Amino acid sequence: MLDRKYIVANASAVKANCENRNVPHEVDQLLELETQRRDMLRQVEELNRQANAVSKTIGQAKDEQEREERKANGRDLRAQKDAAQTQHDELDLKIRELELRLPNMAHPxxxxxxxxxSNLELGRGKHAPREFDFPPQDHVEIAKQWDWIDxxxxxRTSGAGFYFLKGDLVLLDLAIQQYAVSELVRRGFIPMTTPDLAQDSILEGIGFMPRGPETQVYSIENSNLSLIGTAEITLGGLYSGETFDAETLPLKLCGISHCFRTEAGAAGRASKGLYRVHQFTKIEMFVFCLPDQSDALHQELKQIECDLFDAIEVPFRVVDTATGDLGGPAYRKYDLEAWMPGRGEAGEWGEVTSTSNCTDYQARRLNVRYKQKETKGTHFVxxxxxxxFALSRALISVLENHQNRDGSVNVPEALQPYLSGRKQIGG
RNA sequence: GGAGGAGUGGCAGAGUGGUUGAAUGCGGCGGUCUUGAAAACCGUUGAGCGUGCGAGCGUUCCGGGGGUUCGAAUCCCUCCUCCUCCGCCA
Structure with missing residues (x-):
């Protein structure tokens, strides 16, 4: 959500931003309603002021008759105030609905x-896509050979898009998780396991739309809970309504959670094997920080993602996401696309990570603030x-890039300590 | 699941219908004293919104929502959370 005053003061920039992002907008209507709302607010406060003033004189009324007259006057003022308040609240609600649909401003x-x-390639990882001296298999074929994925x-148990991991692939899965968590802890992140369900109000604050026709998440019937699509939801919601002391920021969290996605409307899109599934495990980074820290931290998160994929020796490219492809909350977004030799005709890049700077967009919706010593007031973080790592896709990238002719898979050195020192699985 | 109790400012803790945004203490900040520090003493110390160049003024907020009343932290209803005891259970 954008700041209402900012929208009013920068209406043309907000409109241009919506157009760049391919998002329809009703900024003009919003401005009109906001003008009305402010007028109404002034009326409400004035009526309230008068009513309060009258109330204060009632205790000092000199006789019963004067007392009753003043009470009647107060009643009348309150009634007028309530009517004005109702109008104000209706306007406010309409404005808020419009505001919630506006995307964040984009990085210049x-x-x-x-x-x-229109996404822009910014660079590549340390490892170039491998030249195979045998026809590489995709991860589904490799896994089938060793009975690693059911x-x-x-x-049978849960429906299409669900799977069981088995045997050594589970150990590899856990090794990647452990490697990632210890690496992030080393870099100052606090490891956290989070609830796998969250209240719809939190989902909305983060920018998800639970229960809509195009919802990406599963909702629990007869409750206000949904399964989380990412730990971003729970980690972001963790401090909703709270105010940080500025010195405690930046706060870097590392979430370990399951992620659930309906993938509604994704039918037909590249979705072989583990690529597009309804449930996966993800190690997520989340940061709360001061406004002047977020650009640098965004670069840092991108660099960590690069370091992690370099460490597991997977070729990747980094992409700066175009305005039309940014999600609503993102001010800027970088994706890592890993080389997947088994994808398409002769291998393709496939998105494996994504990092977004959401500036104060989520913080405003969730009401997360900070307070600076010595200064009055609070601001949004x-x-x-x-x-x-999103484990499903990380596993694809490891299996397909490190496969051998016999279908065995080499374990990248960085992961070996977390896999009992083994250098290979399968075979 | 059953029975009780409690939710007030950064924290602790008063306040049960009318200048209470809220006593008091602690903490924080500023000052006096001191070579310096501590102690002591004095002062100051919530946030949102609106309005004004500004000092300010107005308004809202005592877990959330609703109600009674001219007026609610204070009374009523409801929901949530936490604590204690009992039961059940990984």
Whole structure:
């Protein structure tokens, strides 16, 4: 959510931003309603002031008759105030609905473009895509050879898009998680396991739309809870309504959670094997910080993602997301796309991580503030998030890039300590 | 699941219908004293919104929502959270 005063003062920039992002807007209507609301607010406060003044004189009334007259006067003023208040609240609600649909402003250097075709490649990882001297298999084939993934069992118990991991692949999965968590802890992140469900109000604050026709998340019937699509939701909601002391920021959190996605409308999109599933585990980075820290922290999160994928020796490229492809809350977003040799005809890049600077957009919706010593008042913090590893896709990248001719898979050195020192699985 | 109790400012803790945004203490900040520090003493110390160049003024907020009343931290209803005891359970 944008600051209402900012929208009023910068209406043309807000409109231009919506157009760059391919989001329809009703800024003009919002401005009109806001003008009305302010008038109404002034009326409400004036009536309230008068009513309060009358109330204070009632105790000092000189006789019963004067007392009753003043009471009647007070009643009348309160009634007028209530009527004005109701009008004000209706206007406020309409404005808020419009505001909630406005996306965050975009970073001035973010590439402008309609969709992901305008995304800008910023660089590559340390490892170039491998030249195979044998036809590489995709992860589904590799896993099948060693009975590492049971898709049929997943479908039987839970439906299409669910799966069981088995055997050594589970150990690899855990090794990646442990490696990521220890690396993040080393870099000052506090490890946290989070609830896998959150209240809808928190989802909305983060920028998800639970229960809409295009919802990405599963909701629990007869409750206001939804399964989280990412730990960003719970970590971001963790301090909703709270005020940080400025010295305690930046606060870096590392969330370990399951992620649930309906993937509604994703049918037909590249979705083989583990690539697009309804549930996966994710190690997520989340940061609360001061406004002047968020740009640098965004670079830091991007760098951590690069370091992690370099460490597991997976080739990747970094992409600066175009305005039209940014989610609503993001001011700027970088994606890492890993090389997946088994994808498409002869390998393709596939998104494996994403890091966003959401500036104060989520903080305003969730009411997360900071307070600086010596200065009056509070301000909204900035929030950032980034994927360390989404395990489903990380596993694809490791299996496909480190496969051998016989289907065995080399364990990247960085992961070996977390896999009993083993250098290979399968075979 | 059953029975009780409690939710007030950064914290602790008064306040049960009318200048109470809220006593008091602690903490924080400023000052006096001191070579310096401590102690002591004095002063100061919540946030949101509106309005004004500004000092300020107005308004809202005592877990959330609703109600009674001219007026609610204070009375009523409801929800949430926490604590204690009992039961059940990984």
């Amino acid at each position: 250097e973010a590439p402008i473009g309609e969709d992901d075709k 898709f049929e069992g997943g479908a 900035h929030t950032l998030n980034g994927t360390a």
